[in-house]
Amino acid sequence: MPGGYFGRALLVDVTGGRASSLALPEPVLRGYLGGAGLGTWLLHRLAPARVDPLAPEAPLAFVFSPLVGTPLTTSAKFAVVAKSPLTGMLNDALASSHFAISGKLTGHDAIVVRGRCARPSVLLVDGAGARLVDAADVWGLPAADAERELVARLGRGWRVAAIGPAGERGVRYATLSHDGRHAGRGGLGAVLGAKNVKAVAVHAATKVAPADPAAVLAAARDLRARSFGPATAKYRELGTLANLLTFNAINTLPTRNFTAATFAEAPRLAAEDLAEMRRVARNSCASCTIGCEHVYRAGGGKSARVEYENVFALGPLCGVSDPDAVLTASARCDELGIDTISAGGTVAWAMECAERGLLDAPWLRFGDGAALLRALDEIGRRDGLGALLAEGSRRAAAVVGRGSAGFALQVKGLELPGYEPRTLQAMALGLAVNARGADHNRSGAYEADLSGDLDRFAGGEAHVRATVETEDRAAVMDSLILCKFLRGVFTDPFAEWAGLLRTVTGWDVDATELQATARRIVLAKRMFNLREGWTPADDWLPARLLEEPLTLRSGRVASLSPATLRAMVDGYWAARGLDRDGRPTSECAVDLLLTEAVAT
Incomplete structure (x- = not known):
């Protein structure tokens, strides 16, 4: 097994409290890394087609990464991945906290929750395995209060990710929180609430070594300085x-x-x-x-x-x-x-x-x-x-x-997040086509709009390229996982990220391979959405943004026409190797590793 990985996911069916292990082959780990990428692969494998996101059989995955637990700055992050009750499509939400470190050091690269508890419960995962305890006394509390109560009860070393009252009541944009940080978008707190699980508590039980500890430490010192x-x-x-x-x-x-x-x-x-x-x-x-x-x-x-x-x-x-x-x-x-x-x-x-x-x-x-x-x-x-x-x-x-x-x-x-698409037209495309929906973290195309290198008021081919590039970079950062606030410190991102991954895993990975990994992750997300009912009309923006021009303080009128957006969406599909209906061709779908054989 490469450094930084355990090579297994813990599958917990909370209906009866049963747990099993899913082996994660090295080609899958190398092909999807961790975090949002590995979570996408797990959802393909474990989520029944067209499942209701709030049904017991719908999986919710806490997914870690090879960098978690290393001294690399901002690496203590985890992804929560499930089918969104808000969108009906794939959703991954990230949070930073000690939960990521302790969750991984239970001895798993992911913890997947399925089923529904008979009564409000907390799922505990540590070196002894997985078990359920009663949550009646914390049901109804804000997530932070429930976390404090559970840590006081369970003892030192436990880390708790919890939902608030909105998750319990099925609000379709409910969050999941630990230590005041939130896996916020897409309603994953409602998915956990539908399983009658108030919280997941983890306790570190083991260690995982990088392939080259001295090189990791040197890289961490350099990254810290930058x-x-x-x-x-x-x-x-x-x-x-x-x-x-x-x-x-x-x-x-x-x-x-x-x-x-x-x-x-x-x-x-x-x-x-x-x-x-x-x-x-x-x-x-x-x-x-x-x-x-x-x-x-x-x-x-x-x-x-x-x-x-x-x-x-x-x-x-x-x-x-x-x-x-x-x-x-x-x-x-x-x-x-x-x-x-x-x-x-x-x-x-x-x-x-x-x-x-x-x-x-x-x-x-x-x-x-x-x-x-x-x-x-x-x-x-x-x-x-x-x-x-x-x-x-x-x-x-x-x-x-x-x-x-x-x-x-x-x-x-x-x-939509806080970016005006009529005056940021690369971002307009990024919002329209991203698998998660209107999102600024999985498609940071506003960076190109604000760079001064293209006309942010007139979308075109340059905006398509910028959207693809920022989406690819986000796919890798969300899978390694590193905080996007670090993105500006990397001058040659894919090469530098490959260097970090080499020191941890021992793989001979380079920038070209990581770019291919990014494309694989982006395409796998789209393939999941296609399976769940995505149509070409979903890659679009609301009528207001296409029919109502803005008059700016300067007197300039900013508008985004349907024809401009149509041309950009078509250009994006072509750049991604999709056909004219936004669907993957057989050639671009062969390298997704979605049929990789695994043992349980």
Whole structure:
């Protein structure tokens, strides 16, 4: 077995508490690495075709990687992979914490949960195997409170990933959390909740050695030094919230459900002002030297971890400028266990519906912080209007009808992050075609838009190339796994990542092989979605973005035409070796290793 791996996944059927081991052949590990890549392979093998994401037989996989447990900075990450109850397609969500290290050191490259417990339970995994314990006393608690209670009960060394009340109640964008970090997008907390599992607790029981410990240590020292450089300065000093004023200045801050791209009151929410008045701490994830986490004081004596995406989604997108309301809303999402982007996107859609008279909710208006908090509470409880909004904007729009789907800002069911596609047209393509849906982490094409190397207002062939390149880089980083905040420190990414992988595994891997691995992972995700009902129409954007031009502060009109998007999507399909309907040709599907023989 190569260094950094155990070569097996633990399969736990919580219906009866039975556990078994699935052997992971070396070609599969080398072909998919770990994290999101290996999770994709596991879902192909273990998920029944067209399975309901909330059915007992739907698998949920916690997937580790070869770099976890090494001293390489930012490597303490894990992927949670399942079929999304929000999109009905493949979803992988990443989190950074000590759970990744302890989970891997149970002696497994992945822990897969299937079945449904008869009563609320916690799954324990350690050197003795897997077992279930009662969770009645922590059911209903926020994830952080449940984690504290369980650690106090189980003892030192246990690490706990838990869901909040929203996951228990099946909110389709519920999160899964450990130590305040969240596997946030796509509703994987609801998948665990549907299994009557409140939490998974892990305890390290063994060790795994790299192939060349001295080389790994030298690489870790070098990477650590580079991680303190200018490429990560923004994250250390102000965090990702530093993007808010920048995006506002260049007309790419989605506002009031994407009816505008600037927010007049953005300075009230900017890191430059809030940090001085409200920042109470700056923290780092496990095994991280960057320290991007910024904690601010919210209302009621609470604190909130602040990033650009949660402030965008609960602030400008909903027209809310009151810092107390936005920070309190962010803390409320964490308590309930819901994704801030999908929560903000769905509430913004509902605000527009209410103002148009499509929903009987006169209390729900843009700019009203109290209304935002009420909506979040109702979503978390699944009562009142929340029973509808807990389904996400796509399903809610199908119920409301009357043209509301045109301004439900989602792709494949996943609500859009804080990037305006009409003024970032490489990103527009990335949002349209990504397997997870509207996502900025699996398709970081905004990097190309903001680089100045192409015209971000006019999509074309260069935007296609940029989308493919950023998607490939993300596929490798999410499978190794390394934090994307490190991406700027690598001057020759694939070659440098191959070097790290060589020192850990002993494989003679090079940049060319890793580029092929990236393409394999991206294609395997698409193949899974095809199996689950993907159609060519799913690689598209909402009507508002294609039919409603934006008038910018300069007077310039920004628009994205259906013809431009069509040409870019077709170009992307061709670049990926897909046919004219976006489906893999037989030639490009032969190297996916999806039929690799394994033993249980």
